Amino acid sequence: MILNRRLATANIGVAIGAFGVATFMALMQALSRANLDLPWRSAQMYYLSVTGHGVLMALVFTTFFIMGMGVAFTTRALERPLRLPALAWAGFWLATIGTVAAAWAILWGKASVLYTFYPPMQAHPAFYIGLTLVVVGSWLWCVSTIVTYLAWRRDNPGKVVPLAVHGILATIVVWLLATVGVASEMLFQLIPWSLGLKETVDPLLARMLFWYFGHPLVYFWLIPAYVAWYTIAPREAGGKLFSDPLARMVFALFIILSAPVGFHHQFMDPGIASGWKMLHTFTTFGILFPSFVTAFTVTASFEVAGRMKGATGLFDWIKQLPWGNPMVSAVLLSMILFAIGGIGGSINAALGMNAVVHNTAWIQGHFHLTVGTATALTFMGVAYWLVPKLVGRDLELGLLAKVQPYIWFIGMFLFSISNHATGLMGMPRRVYDAAYGGSAVAAQWQGLTLVSAVGGLLLFVSASFFLMVMLGTVLAGRRAEQPVIQFAEPLEGAPTRMLIFDRIWVWVVVAVVLVALAYAYPLADHLRMDAFGSPGFKPF
Amino acid sequence: MHVDLYERIWMWGAGAIVVFFLGAIGFATVIQGRVPPSHVELLDPRGVFTDPRFSEPGVTTNPDGSVEVNLVAQIWIFRPNEIRVPAGRPVTFRMTSPDVIHGFQIVGTNSNTMVVPGYVSQFTTTFDTPGEYLIVCNEYCGTNHHTMAATLIVEEGT
Numbered sequence: 001m002i003l004n005r006r007l008a009t010a011n012i013g014v015a016i017g018a019f020g021v022a023t024f025m026a027l028m029q030a031l032s033r034a035n036l037d038l039p040w041r042s043a044q045m046y047y048l049s050v051t052g053h054g055v056l057m058a059l060v061f062t063t064f065f066i067m068g069m070g071v072a073f074t075t076r077a078l079e080r081p082l083r084l085p086a087l088a089w090a091g092f093w094l095a096t097i098g099t100v101a102a103a104w105a106i107l108w109g110k111a112s113v114l115y116t117f118y119p120p121m122q123a124h125p126a127f128y129i130g131l132t133l134v135v136v137g138s139w140l141w142c143v144s145t146i147v148t149y150l151a152w153r154r155d156n157p158g159k160v161v162p163l164a165v166h167g168i169l170a171t172i173v174v175w176l177l178a179t180v181g182v183a184s185e186m187l188f189q190l191i192p193w194s195l196g197l198k199e200t201v202d203p204l205l206a207r208m209l210f211w212y213f214g215h216p217l218v219y220f221w222l223i224p225a226y227v228a229w230y231t232i233a234p235r236e237a238g239g240k241l242f243s244d245p246l247a248r249m250v251f252a253l254f255i256i257l258s259a260p261v262g263f264h265h266q267f268m269d270p271g272i273a274s275g276w277k278m279l280h281t282f283t284t285f286g287i288l289f290p291s292f293v294t295a296f297t298v299t300a301s302f303e304v305a306g307r308m309k310g311a312t313g314l315f316d317w318i319k320q321l322p323w324g325n326p327m328v329s330a331v332l333l334s335m336i337l338f339a340i341g342g343i344g345g346s347i348n349a350a351l352g353m354n355a356v357v358h359n360t361a362w363i364q365g366h367f368h369l370t371v372g373t374a375t376a377l378t379f380m381g382v383a384y385w386l387v388p389k390l391v392g393r394d395l396e397l398g399l400l401a402k403v404q405p406y407i408w409f410i411g412m413f414l415f416s417i418s419n420h421a422t423g424l425m426g427m428p429r430r431v432y433d434a435a436y437g438g439s440a441v442a443a444q445w446q447g448l449t450l451v452s453a454v455g456g457l458l459l460f461v462s463a464s465f466f467l468m469v470m471l472g473t474v475l476a477g478r479r480a481e482q483p484v485i486q487f488a489e490p491l492e493g494a495p496t497r498m499l500i501f502d503r504i505w506v507w508v509v510v511a512v513v514l515v516a517l518a519y520a521y522p523l524a525d526h527l528r529m530d531a532f533g534s535p536g537f538k539p540f
Numbered sequence: 541m542h543v544d545l546y547e548r549i550w551m552w553g554a555g556a557i558v559v560f561f562l563g564a565i566g567f568a569t570v571i572q573g574r575v576p577p578s579h580v581e582l583l584d585p586r587g588v589f590t591d592p593r594f595s596e597p598g599v600t601t602n603p604d605g606s607v608e609v610n611l612v613a614q615i616w617i618f619r620p621n622e623i624r625v626p627a628g629r630p631v632t633f634r635m636t637s638p639d640v641i642h643g644f645q646i647v648g649t650n651s652n653t654m655v656v657p658g659y660v661s662q663f664t665t666t667f668d669t670p671g672e673y674l675i676v677c678n679e680y681c682g683t684n685h686h687t688m689a690a691t692l693i694v695e696e697g698t
Contacts, residue, residue: 043683050680114680120585120657121640121682203641204656245541267576268643269654270661274578278569285558285565292554296547350565352574355650359643359678426647428678431686439689441647441674492542499541532584532658537640539615539682 002389002485003075004082009390010092011068012383015061016470018099019376022056023463025049030415030456032432033449046432047112047540054115055106055131058221058371060099063134065379066224067092067141070168072386073227074145076485077162083147091140098133101126112540114430116210117190119201122536125194132186135179142172160495161502163247164487167227169504170251174258175220177511181212181262193536200533204271205526211262212519219258219287221371223251225334225378229298233331235488236385237321239305242297244490248501250290250297255507257287260518267354271531276522277351283518284349291342298335304491326401330381333409334374337416341369344420361452362423364430365416373412377405380466387470389485393477400465407462415455418448577653577663585657588612588638593660599623611635613642613655615682618675618690625667627694632664643678646692654679667694 002008028049031038071088075081082088104126105111111123149161149169161169185206192198230247234240241247263280266272306317322328344366347353357363388395395401427434427445434449436442500506543551568574588594589612597610597619606629612619613635625631635644635655642655653661667673677688 043686047680047683047685112683118641118679121680202658204659207656243544243547246543246547266654268652270577270579270581270656270659272578273580274569274575277576277578281565282562285562288558288561289551289554292557293547293551296550300544300547346561350561351576352565352568352650355576355652358652359645359654426645426674426676428643428645428676430680433686436674436676436689437687439674529580529582531582532586534585534657537615537682539640 002072003080004071004085004088005390007082007085007088007092008068008071011064011071012387012390014092014096014099015064015068015379016383016467018056018060018064019463020467021103022053022061023460023467025053025056026456026463027460029053030453030460033456034453035433035435035449043432044109044112044540047114047430048106048109050430051112051114052103052106055102057376058115058217059131059134062221062371062375062379063138064095065383066171066220067095067138069224069228069379069382069386070141070145070171072390072485073164073231074148074168077164077487078148078152080148080152082144083151084144087140088144091137091144093137094140095134095137098130098135098137100130101133102130105130109540116214118210119190119193119203119206120534120537121540122194122538125191128186128190128194132183132191135183135186138175139179142176145169145172158498160498162487163241163244163490164227164231166248166502166504167223167230167251170255171220171223171227173255173504173508173511174216174223177259177515178213178216178220181209182214185209185213200535202531202533204269204531207266207269208262208272208523208526211265212259213262214265215262216258218367218371219254221375223254225375226250226294228378228382229294229331229335230301231487232382232385233298233328233488234301234305235486236325237302237305237328239301239303239308239488240491241488242300242304242491244492244495245499245501246293246297248499250293252501252504252507253290254287255504256511256514257283257290259511260514261287262519263522264349264354267351268358271526271529272522274351279518281349281351283514285346288342288346291338295335295339298331301488301491302332324402326405327381327385329402330377330384330405333405334377334381337369337377337409337412338374340416341366341374345370357423359429360423361419361427361429365419365423368412368419369416373408377408377412380408381405383466383470386485387473388477389482391474391477392479392482393473394480394482395469396472396477397465397469401469404462404465404469407458407465411455411458411460411462413455415452415459418451418455422448422452577661579660579662581660581662582658583636583660585636585638588636593634594636599625605629607631609633611644613637613644613677613688615639616684616688618644618677618688620690622691622693623675624693624695627667627670627696630664630666632662634660634662636660640681641679642681642688643676645676645678647674647676649673652678670694670696
């Protein structure tokens with residue numbers, strides 16, 4: 001039994017719908033890479049599609065999935081329905097209306113500005129207003145969840161908050177802190193400017209606000225995936241969580257280190273002194289640490305699972321894992337690719353090396369391992385496990401679900417590795433055609449772009465399997481009593497004493513102080529500078 | 541808080557790796573002075589072509605032998621479109637945009653910068669290997685973004 005079942009289902013439904021649309025766009029882009037002559041293939045369609053794919057996958061699919069998963073996990077772990085459910089529903093509808101508005105602007109060719117929407121390229125106001133509504137809608141979900149937690153806390157003084165809720169609260173804190181940046185960019189710059197109320201905007205200030213949001217955004221995607229790795233996967237694999245307190249430490253570290261890192265996306269920008277870029281390099285590397293810890297704890301939890309099934313010797317436990325359970329295999333395969341993504345990320349974050357990879361195909365190779373696999377594939381695994389519980393039906397087309405994570409893994413491996421390679425060879429990201437008028441250097445990228453197209457095709461097959469399983473389950477799955485959500489038990493038993501990591505407020509305060517240290521001065525300095533604004537351009 | 545011995549070792553190792561990485565970056569930045577283009581200079585994007593700094597984009601050689609390249613990156617072209625510089629001598633690139641954001645990347649080198657309207661991007665580099673290089677715009681700038689390119693010719697030192 002899932003409390004607020006309809007709300008959770010509605011959110012996950014929109015998420016999967018957005019995923020479906022974005023998947024078809026991805027197919028078109030992959031085929032574009034192979035330079036095939038397809039009907040409707042044009043540069044305009046390509047950039048429209050890249051915008052749609054980015055917005056629908058990175059902003060809509062993730063946000064709605066996280067809201068749905070958050071509702072299901074919070075209400076189950078706290079064993080109480082959401083407080084202010086009407087507010088959470090209002091949030092769902094606002095975000096849905098916003099998605100429709102932004103999607104309309106994109107599909108009608110009025111907003112081919114990519115999902116980073118850097119001004120002075122100017123989209124239709126519906127694009128900016130729509131995305132703002134998605135964010136405002138998500139805030140209402142945040143408020144409802146926080147109020148629910150506070151009510152639980154009042155009724156259970158001194159009790160340790162369940163780990164799943166600890167993780168969801170960390171997600172919410174990171175999100176609230178991060179969205180201040182994009183909301184400011186939208187409300188003070190882009191919306192009035194696109195409506196003609198403001199003549200010019202400062203494009204560098206917009207980039208600073210965007211990346212103040214844009215990097216913690218990736219932890220907003222990642223923390224819920226970690227919640228699934230820590231609280232669901234060990235149990236599904238037949239084991240226990242190796243260390244509960246360290247998981248709490250990881251979430252606390254994400255709260256404080258997610259935000260003061262944004263300049264590492266702006267290493268190549270003019271107008272920002274290198275000292276500030278260096279400071280953000282330090283904080284960025286700090287955030288490697290919690291992921292290192294996660295790699296150990298989750299792997300150790302899987303080892304516990306294998307050994308509980310009777311594995312002996314050093315590596316026999318790997319064979320004992322339920323590789324045929326798509327929830328478990330999705331997490332295991334996500335972790336493998338995420339390890340490569342993490343190494344790539346530390347290269348991106350290195351002040352000097354970034355010059356070699358900045359804005360090359362390497363970058364899209366990188367983030368398809370992180371958000372495109374660690375987050376997206378984990379969410380697909382979670383969907384196989386959660387959606388049957390939400391709709392009260394058995395998973396349909398189980399065989400497709402079983403092979404889907406593996407196809408994703410292979411497809412993403414080909415796509416990502418070839419993009420990393422062409423990126424190192426200097427191929428820029430986000431180009432419709434990489435021939436450069438027959439340039440000899442550009443010709444060297446050709447073989448590898450074909451490999452990336454093959455990877456893209458496999459990813460399309462995998463995504464289609466996922467969509468078929470979801471549709472099949474919802475429409476034709478056998479109605480049957482489903483097991484309730486059960487979280488993994490810690491190996492050492494449930495925690496009885498609150499740790500410093502459980503005092504979320506302490507971490508919120510530290511996070512705000514760190515943000516102030518990392519941003520207040522450079523931002524004030526920038527505003528003092530009296531930069532020139534830019535009028536809008538629509539070269540699409 | 542009890543932490544398993546192996547996990548404790550792992551965490552110390554992870555901490556050491558992070559410190560080592562930062563040490564290496566700190567060394568490259570502070571001791572070797574390898575910093576990304578971080579020049580701070582303003583310019584009105586609506587007056588790029590009348591501004592003396594960019595009214596005549598091109599290559600100039602200073603009396604001390606160093607070379608300066610002034611460039612305008614604008615929707616779908618670089619001005620000038622062909623740049624000739626000598627090998628083995630420091631070359632300072634200065635550029636700006638009169639319209640949207642562009643990127644400037646010399647393929648096969650680590651020359652890479654964003655070009656943001658309202659700001660002047662600047663960096664100095666030395667090309668050791670003569671030859672022809674491809675310059676591409678690496679920040680999306682509209683429908684023909686993928687055609688925005690230029691040629692750099694590095695000539696044998698004279």
